[in-house]
Amino acid sequence: MSELRSAQWYAGNDRNAYIHRAWMRRGAPPDAFTGRPQIAIANSASDLTPCNSHLNEVAESVKQGIWAAGGVPLNLPVVSLGETLVRPTAMLWRNMAAMAAEEMLRANPVDGVVLLGGCDKTIPALLMAAASVDLPAIVVPGGPMLTGTFRGVPLGCGTDVWRLSEEVRAGTLSEKDFIDSESSMIRSRGHCNTMGTASTMGLLAESLGMVLPGTAGIPAPDSRLLARAHESGRLVVDLVEKQRKPSDILTRSAFRNAIVALAALGGSTNAVVHLLAIAGRVGTPLALDDFDSIGADVPLLVDLQPAGRHLMEDLHRAGGLHAVLQEVRDLLDPEALTVSGRPLVDEIGTGQIFDDEVIRSRASPLKPHAGIAVLRGNLAPDGAIIKPAAATPELLTHQGRAVVFDSVEDMHARIDDPTLDVDADSVLVLRGCGPKGYPGMPEVANLPLPEKVLRQGVRDMVRVCDGRMSGTAYGTVVLHVAPEAATGGPLARVRTGDVVTLDVARRRIDVQADLDAREPAPAMLAALAEPRRGWEKLYVDTVLGADTGADLGFLVGASGDRVARESH
Numbered sequence: 001m002s003e004l005r006s007a008q009w010y011a012g013n014d015r016n017a018y019i020h021r022a023w024m025r026r027g028a029p030p031d032a033f034t035g036r037p038q039i040a041i042a043n044s045a046s047d048l049t050p051c052n053s054h055l056n057e058v059a060e061s062v063k064q065g066i067w068a069a070g071g072v073p074l075n076l077p078v079v080s081l082g083e084t085l086v087r088p089t090a091m092l093w094r095n096m097a098a099m100a101a102e103e104m105l106r107a108n109p110v111d112g113v114v115l116l117g118g119c120d121k122t123i124p125a126l127l128m129a130a131a132s133v134d135l136p137a138i139v140v141p142g143g144p145m146l147t148g149t150f151r152g153v154p155l156g157c158g159t160d161v162w163r164l165s166e167e168v169r170a171g172t173l174s175e176k177d178f179i180d181s182e183s184s185m186i187r188s189r190g191h192c193n194t195m196g197t198a199s200t201m202g203l204l205a206e207s208l209g210m211v212l213p214g215t216a217g218i219p220a221p222d223s224r225l226l227a228r229a230h231e232s233g234r235l236v237v238d239l240v241e242k243q244r245k246p247s248d249i250l251t252r253s254a255f256r257n258a259i260v261a262l263a264a265l266g267g268s269t270n271a272v273v274h275l276l277a278i279a280g281r282v283g284t285p286l287a288l289d290d291f292d293s294i295g296a297d298v299p300l301l302v303d304l305q306p307a308g309r310h311l312m313e314d315l316h317r318a319g320g321l322h323a324v325l326q327e328v329r330d331l332l333d334p335e336a337l338t339v340s341g342r343p344l345v346d347e348i349g350t351g352q353i354f355d356d357e358v359i360r361s362r363a364s365p366l367k368p369h370a371g372i373a374v375l376r377g378n379l380a381p382d383g384a385i386i387k388p389a390a391a392t393p394e395l396l397t398h399q400g401r402a403v404v405f406d407s408v409e410d411m412h413a414r415i416d417d418p419t420l421d422v423d424a425d426s427v428l429v430l431r432g433c434g435p436k437g438y439p440g441m442p443e444v445a446n447l448p449l450p451e452k453v454l455r456q457g458v459r460d461m462v463r464v465c466d467g468r469m470s471g472t473a474y475g476t477v478v479l480h481v482a483p484e485a486a487t488g489g490p491l492a493r494v495r496t497g498d499v500v501t502l503d504v505a506r507r508r509i510d511v512q513a514d515l516d517a518r519e520p521a522p523a524m525l526a527a528l529a530e531p532r533r534g535w536e537k538l539y540v541d542t543v544l545g546a547d548t549g550a551d552l553g554f555l556v557g558a559s560g561d562r563v564a565r566e567s568h
Ligand code: FES
Pocket: 051, 082, 083, 084, 118, 119, 120, 157, 191, 192, 196, 198
């Protein structure tokens, strides 16, 4: 093996090498600093990120694997983002977590890294970091939780919270029953068990080639996860020896495979901003339209909530990611390599469906065309997305009068007002929720239906927003509208009563109005965030649009692992 990066700290007999070694010894074996790869375990375990709180145990297995292969494991706690708790939205901190992890990997004597994530933003942030520092890296996804049940019925994390709370608002479920279900929702360690963002990004990390094949989707409490974690620790030492880096793996071919997987799995719309941001870090060309051109005609094969019925434990039992990818093998790019050094198409070789209720065969898909559709029109000149698989088919072609809300607060204040002029055909428009407008681009696009419409038995309406939607949500929702209203996009100029036309087949979203002739709505402008200092200020000043991944402009790209200067 050529000289290790960490040798820049540890090799030689000068004062600095002495300092670096002496402070790190603390019981390490005598040969720890003479040619053994130093492997960071970028660990997003945190009690405030409950979906990742078991990652310390996973890290122990990774450590054993690293030792066994001759490396030296080093726990590196990283910024952790708990989707349910962090305000105003965990997405505000994704780029910060990525930046912090990138800088700490570069600043330290590290030759390779194992990335431990789970909850929604944690895997994307770590992949962005690893791509920008470009050290040999492997992801160990923390895995989904087991299925909880309430009165004999499985509960899907997130998805069923939305569903049950709508039932309460519609008057078909008592508040007591709703609260009684709370303690059944989270059955075990692990992340959300629906095909939300966490499940999606774990599976896509493997589809990108960044996970030891066969690992993503193993439930968090399953002992096989620890075995794979051990193997991943061994493999990362090998990656260092071979100098196989994220830039070798995260090629356009790899992103093509991830987009095919995203469609076949019925994955979260959040994957769009995450994959775009990761590609931006590596410098791999990837555009919003690629999601449509590569993914739109891929069939939906996985019957998981929120688009379908089952949960992640079922997917694993039914054959998991490899069984799904095997069905769409002809759509995969044979060039894309994984961390194993072998192409993804070879790694899925033994994939097999064991329950065709959960994973459908190519011959009988749930939907023939499942990918994310990219819409354009005078309302979204830079693009907007919709996930047709989670939408009501009849609403995919729809015309209705806009009911416009200028902020989330405005929406909450008026949505259930009995005098609100709204019916089932109205198009609910919520703006000021893009990356800059409501810093972080919250998951509010699936705004609740007005109570008076709900009481008529209506369960879906066309909604349009420049924000995101939870990966566990569903509905006919046009999201990530770009440019966002806060930057003066046409969305800022729509008015209540304008006729909005959605035509997903033609990939159009238009308003019958001369939007250019109008000024942005003052009430919307007044509601925008105006941070004066700190991260939020940096974020609002530099964040890019959703159509390119909502990274900070100055973080796009990579700096590699070089550090110019010594510390003393
Ligand atoms: Fe962590 Fe859903 S809240 S994955």
